[in-house]
Amino acid sequence: MSRSIVACVLLVAALSAAVPAWAGPIEVTVPDLAGFTPPEDGARVVFEAEAIGEALRAPEGRRWVNVLAKDAPIGVVMEEGQARSITHFGDYRRNGDTLRIVGIFNLACDEHGGDRDVHAESVEIVRIGSLREHRVEWWKGVVGLVAGAAGLVGIRLSVRRRRRY
Amino acid sequence: MWIRPTSDDVRQVAYYTGVLAAGVALCMSVPLATAIALGEWAAAMDYVLGMGTGLAAGGALMSLRPARGSLDHRHAMVISALGWLTAAVIGAVPLAFSGNYLSYLDALFDSMSGFTTSGLTVVVDLDHMAHAHNMWRHLTHLLGGQGIIVAALSMAVGLRGGAFSLYVAEGRDEKILPNVMHTARFIWLVTAVFVAVGTLALLLVNAYSGMTPLRSVLHAFWITIAVYDTGGFAPQALNALYYHSWAFEAVTMVLMIAGGLNFNLHAAVWGGDRRELARNIETRILAANILILTVVTAVALAASAAYGTPSEVVRKGVYHVVSAHTGTGHQTLHPAAWEGILGAGATFAIVLAMAFGASVSSTAGGIKAMRVAVILKSVYKQVKQSLSPSSAVVRVHYHHLRDRELTSRMSTAALTVTILYVLAYVTGGLIGAAYGYSPLTALFESVSATANVGLSAGITSASMPTGLKVLYIVQMWTGRLEFIAFFVLVAGVFVYLTSPMNDRRPL
Numbered sequence: 003m004s005r006s007i008v009a010c011v012l013l014v015a016a017l018s019a020a021v022p023a024w025a026g027p028i029e030v031t032v033p034d035l036a037g038f039t040p041p042e043d044g045a046r047v048v049f050e051a052e053a054i055g056e057a058l059r060a061p062e063g064r065r066w067v068n069v070l071a072k073d074a075p076i077g078v079v080m081e082e083g084q085a086r087s088i089t090h091f092g093d094y095r096r097n098g099d100t101l102r103i104v105g106i107f108n109l110a111c112d113e114h115g116g117d118r119d120v121h122a123e124s125v126e127i128v129r130i131g132s133l134r135e136h137r138v139e140w141w142k143g144v145v146g147l148v149a150g151a152a153g154l155v156g157i158r159l160s161v162r163r164r165r166r167y
Numbered sequence: 168m169w170i171r172p173t174s175d176d177v178r179q180v181a182y183y184t185g186v187l188a189a190g191v192a193l194c195m196s197v198p199l200a201t202a203i204a205l206g207e208w209a210a211a212m213d214y215v216l217g218m219g220t221g222l223a224a225g226g227a228l229m230s231l232r233p234a235r236g237s238l239d240h241r242h243a244m245v246i247s248a249l250g251w252l253t254a255a256v257i258g259a260v261p262l263a264f265s266g267n268y269l270s271y272l273d274a275l276f277d278s279m280s281g282f283t284t285s286g287l288t289v290v291v292d293l294d295h296m297a298h299a300h301n302m303w304r305h306l307t308h309l310l311g312g313q314g315i316i317v318a319a320l321s322m323a324v325g326l327r328g329g330a331f332s333l334y335v336a337e338g339r340d341e342k343i344l345p346n347v348m349h350t351a352r353f354i355w356l357v358t359a360v361f362v363a364v365g366t367l368a369l370l371l372v373n374a375y376s377g378m379t380p381l382r383s384v385l386h387a388f389w390i391t392i393a394v395y396d397t398g399g400f401a402p403q404a405l406n407a408l409y410y411h412s413w414a415f416e417a418v419t420m421v422l423m424i425a426g427g428l429n430f431n432l433h434a435a436v437w438g439g440d441r442r443e444l445a446r447n448i449e450t451r452i453l454a455a456n457i458l459i460l461t462v463v464t465a466v467a468l469a470a471s472a473a474y475g476t477p478s479e480v481v482r483k484g485v486y487h488v489v490s491a492h493t494g495t496g497h498q499t500l501h502p503a504a505w506e507g508i509l510g511a512g513a514t515f516a517i518v519l520a521m522a523f524g525a526s527v528s529s530t531a532g533g534i535k536a537m538r539v540a541v542i543l544k545s546v547y548k549q550v551k552q553s554l555s556p557s558s559a560v561v562r563v564h565y566h567h568l569r570d571r572e573l574t575s576r577m578s579t580a581a582l583t584v585t586i587l588y589v590l591a592y593v594t595g596g597l598i599g600a601a602y603g604y605s606p607l608t609a610l611f612e613s614v615s616a617t618a619n620v621g622l623s624a625g626i627t628s629a630s631m632p633t634g635l636k637v638l639y640i641v642q643m644w645t646g647r648l649e650f651i652a653f654f655v656l657v658a659g660v661f662v663y664l665t666s667p668m669n670d671r672r673p674l
Contacts, residue, residue, distance in 0.1 A: 036501050075409075138209050
């Protein structure tokens, strides 16, 4: 009897240790990762975010790609090939590709000087980046020119007034 | 006895404030040129509007110029206080139309933060901001870091009369060269050299990291002026963490320290007197304080579960102590990491570093090492006096550019400003705590705003309460003025408004 109880306990313990490795990644958002209640250090996570800026050189031939979602950013370190598959990075003129990233979350990565980061296992582009529209509002130019001209007249009057004395 | 301001006094102040408003408007030609060169036409319109508004306000105020009379120290204090506010109000106009701020108040927050070289920000979607707007945000650091008045003096834009009064009112009490105009130009020369060298170094780092040539140059220039002017803005939302580079962090740390040193010390070293670096009491206090707080932070980090390796201690500990102590505010941590992961020990050490600040006559804010030195020397003098015969005359000396004797006037001045800073730190912290934030986080943010640092533990964002936005704007403004000019402004307005009507002629 007691042997079977011990066997059961050992089996449960072995399964609980093994399950996290088999289990699917936790679905999170970038604000979760960057915020006050992040997942556990070393958790396997999956999230979607926009690639911004550019791919930057990282140690051991890898690349840093900073990603953004809901105005919260985080750095993702990935293989060069994964970074090269990204077609657009977000900036003033365009939205970057939206990536679906599966990786390991590090609260303070020992490998990268304590940065809070994600080490990507897989990177998939779920949406190609698009152009951002910036409407030119000409009224601002007209108002600015009129106000500026009025200001220059005021300045000129002030100089002339002083010269008179 | 209070001297009642007359209408001519008000006109004098209005005229010079108008000159500064027009000057700020003219400086917008830099982001305007950036927008035109890069084809950012929507942003270009924001700067035409901003320049027009600034010139109109400047012209209107300048037209109030009195027919005669010259500038005295009272005018200078009020102009200095109003000048910073005016610069922030005018500087916020193009930002408010950029689409990266939820309201004009938010744009004013960043404008005040920029001019006072604080670096706290409530911008949204910074990673998609136009280059022109980033140029302006960082340029406010450059103009504010050297001092708006110094900027105007060096260009000699209508500020010839009472130049020294204006220079002193801006929180600089030492001339470097006999002529104040030459002093202002020397400050710009030192800045130009550091900005050129820093930009080149960071350009190489950025290019090696894989940035495009245009982004390498722009980021290098912006970060250099933000770091050397102990500002704290960055063109990406991750701030210094965006670059993930120890080389970037090393270069910026050197620039932070250069920016945190007294311009007189720069002048002495430039003049060949390198020994002054080691002999100067201010440098000694600054070095000792940085060392002590670095050890405290390192021990706290090593004891933490998250940051134990030597690389982490240097890149997260030393970097932030230097950033905080010099009042720079660049950070390689997510704001949420401060209290939550670094722990209270390291976070409190950073709060102390921010509160102390760097050198007087530098681009940094905070209490400053010179005042700490004077207070320590005063304590020493008191103790020595207590142990001496009652008839003994106790003299205490210190070295700052030359040997000086400590006077009671120096002690009183240092203690007054220190008390005002501490009161502002604590009051801001209590108000933040009353809004429901943890006391340490609230104190962190309050000290960061008042000492014009810019590190954030997570309170400062577009979604924070409006009351706190207003509070931090006032803290950044008054902290930059070292309070006295602000109180002179408030007292002057009060006395003017409460004086009998027949004393006030219509403007």
